[in-house]
Amino acid sequence: MGKGGQPRVLLVEDEPAQRTVLAYNLEAEGFAVTQADNGEDAMVLVDEEEPDIIILDWMMPKVSGIEVCRRLKMRPETRGIPIIMLSARAEEVDRIRGLETGADDYVVKPYSVLELMARARAQLRRVRPSTAGVVLEHEDIRLDPESHRVYRSEKVLKLGPTEFKLLVTLMERPGRVFSREQLLDLVWGRDIYVDTRTVDVHVGRLRKSLMQHGGADPVRTVRGAGYALG
Amino acid sequence: MGKGGQPRVLLVEDEPAQRTVLAYNLEAEGFAVTQADNGEDAMVLVDEEEPDIIILDWMMPKVSGIEVCRRLKMRPETRGIPIIMLSARAEEVDRIRGLETGADDYVVKPYSVLELMARARAQLRRVRPSTAGVVLEHEDIRLDPESHRVYRSEKVLKLGPTEFKLLVTLMERPGRVFSREQLLDLVWGRDIYVDTRTVDVHVGRLRKSLMQHGGADPVRTVRGAGYALG
DNA sequence: TTGGACTGTTACATTTCCGTCGCATAGGCT
DNA sequence: AGCCTATGCGACGGAAATGTAACAGTCCAA
Numbered sequence: 001m002g003k004g005g006q007p008r009v010l011l012v013e014d015e016p017a018q019r020t021v022l023a024y025n026l027e028a029e030g031f032a033v034t035q036a037d038n039g040e041d042a043m044v045l046v047d048e049e050e051p052d053i054i055i056l057d058w059m060m061p062k063v064s065g066i067e068v069c070r071r072l073k074m075r076p077e078t079r080g081i082p083i084i085m086l087s088a089r090a091e092e093v094d095r096i097r098g099l100e101t102g103a104d105d106y107v108v109k110p111y112s113v114l115e116l117m118a119r120a121r122a123q124l125r126r127v128r129p130s131t132a133g134v135v136l137e138h139e140d141i142r143l144d145p146e147s148h149r150v151y152r153s154e155k156v157l158k159l160g161p162t163e164f165k166l167l168v169t170l171m172e173r174p175g176r177v178f179s180r181e182q183l184l185d186l187v188w189g190r191d192i193y194v195d196t197r198t199v200d201v202h203v204g205r206l207r208k209s210l211m212q213h214g215g216a217d218p219v220r221t222v223r224g225a226g227y228a229l230g
Numbered sequence: 231m232g233k234g235g236q237p238r239v240l241l242v243e244d245e246p247a248q249r250t251v252l253a254y255n256l257e258a259e260g261f262a263v264t265q266a267d268n269g270e271d272a273m274v275l276v277d278e279e280e281p282d283i284i285i286l287d288w289m290m291p292k293v294s295g296i297e298v299c300r301r302l303k304m305r306p307e308t309r310g311i312p313i314i315m316l317s318a319r320a321e322e323v324d325r326i327r328g329l330e331t332g333a334d335d336y337v338v339k340p341y342s343v344l345e346l347m348a349r350a351r352a353q354l355r356r357v358r359p360s361t362a363g364v365v366l367e368h369e370d371i372r373l374d375p376e377s378h379r380v381y382r383s384e385k386v387l388k389l390g391p392t393e394f395k396l397l398v399t400l401m402e403r404p405g406r407v408f409s410r411e412q413l414l415d416l417v418w419g420r421d422i423y424v425d426t427r428t429v430d431v432h433v434g435r436l437r438k439s440l441m442q443h444g445g446a447d448p449v450r451t452v453r454g455a456g457y458a459l460g
Numbered sequence: 461t462t463g464g465a466c467t468g469t470t471a472c473a474t475t476t477c478c479g480t481c482g483c484a485t486a487g488g489c490t
Numbered sequence: 491a492g493c494c495t496a497t498g499c500g501a502c503g504g505a506a507a508t509g510t511a512a513c514a515g516t517c518c519a520a
Contacts, residue, residue, distance in 0.1 A: 025411060147405040148452045160477055161454030198479055204499060390466055428468055434509060453507065
């Protein structure tokens with residue numbers, strides 16, 4: 001995985017409008033998006049960004065999506081990356097299938113964005129079964145990303161957006177110690193400037209929220225290093 | 231519906247003995263039975279056979295029942311098919327419920343065959359109540375897409391077209407949080423340009439409509455994320 | 461044509477949350 | 491103990507997200 005929670009997706013589509021819409025939706029769904037509008041750039045970006053999944057348009061100038069797919073599936077180091085191919089008409093899917101490019105899934109345009117998201121998640125789950133769309137559990141804490149709900153011993157907890165994201169991050173790797181800088185990256189975003197002490201404050205708020213109905217403090221402070229769950 | 235009033239059931243169970251027994255009983259009860267022993271085949275058969283109801287074992291090799299269920303409930307064209315999940319122990323039912331896979335009912339092994347039949351019929355009745363329309367229900371809200379009518383505790387509600395579509399979308403996956411962008415996609419259509427704040431306004435109108443005869447607000451606002459039902 | 465129903469936008473009110481500061485407290489080292 | 495640093499935590503101003511009424515435009519039926 002790119003970083004703790006944010007799966008990286010490489011989006012290859014030559015039509016700017018479609019690419020923009022997709023990128024927007026993917027980002028809204030929590031993906032870190034890298035964009036390319038042609039096959040050559042895509043090949044380079046695969047190595048540079050090491051995406052967790054690739055969404056690839058079939059029709060493209062120069063190097064076509066099919067060709068990109070074929071090349072990637074030939075190299076051992078990129079073979080494992082799931083590829084979802086976009087194609088304009090249903091009949092084409094059969095053709096692409098026939099070409100045995102090795103793509104992992106196909107979506108026909110015009111596609112439902114939600115469906116595409118679902119398929120992307122499904123692929124990610126296959127490759128990395130832990131995260132993305134599954135209910136996270138740690139001791140008596142249960143977190144469902146889909147319904148955006150957190151339970152502790154059957155009681156619903158109320159927590160703010162940042163506390164929620166913070167908890168998601170911690171729960172994705174229970175026991176692992178995250179430095180304040182890492183947490184800023186993962187929860188706030190890579191290019192946001194905020195004081196590292198802000199993390200402390202939010203961890204404090206998260207603690208209070210998690211203990212609002214009683215129970216022990218599940219967050220562990222590692223002096224000089226950061227925070228961890230359990 | 232299948233031919234001549236015979237409801238089609240897709241039976242997905244990897245244990246041959248159990249599957250055979252169940253299939254026999256289902257056929258005796260007048261169902262047209264299609265069988266699968268794994269999730270992948272099941273996904274294919276859903277499209278090929280268009281069953282009226284699916285009985286799905288939880289534990290299966292490769293693609294689990296949960297995963298099949300989740301995928302089916304994500305696709306609009308299969309979302310309406312009722313799914314009954316079979317699970318080995320009672321505790322698991324709670325777990326599956328927590329996962330919000332969208333299954334319509336749960337039966338614990340070892341189950342009474344009669345009970346399973348009864349539940350299957352109940353689901354069919356719900357989906358096909360002489361009108362052949364899918365009826366969505368959530369708490370005290372009942373929505374019939376066929377007649378375009380919405381009831382709340384036996385009283386008919388009056389709501390506009392957009393409010394109706396919005397409610398349909400939310401009710402198709404109760405509990406799930408939809409972002410404003412997703413709702414724009416699903417309710418308005420993906421190539422319509424409207425401000426995301428418009429969603430807020432319509433959610434507000436939907437709320438007012440749903441509470442026009444009293445009752446609590448069934449729509450949940452998830453700050454920083456979107457809206458959900460329940 | 462007129463009136464009603466509906467829609468999308470805007471402006472404003474209100475709530476909730478965020479980031480920072482200051483000080484208290486705890487932990488670790490000599 | 492005494493000192494220094496890291497962390498906990500309450501408070502506060504302000505920003506951001508959301509609720510909502512009002513408005514103008516559109517469509518359609520009477």
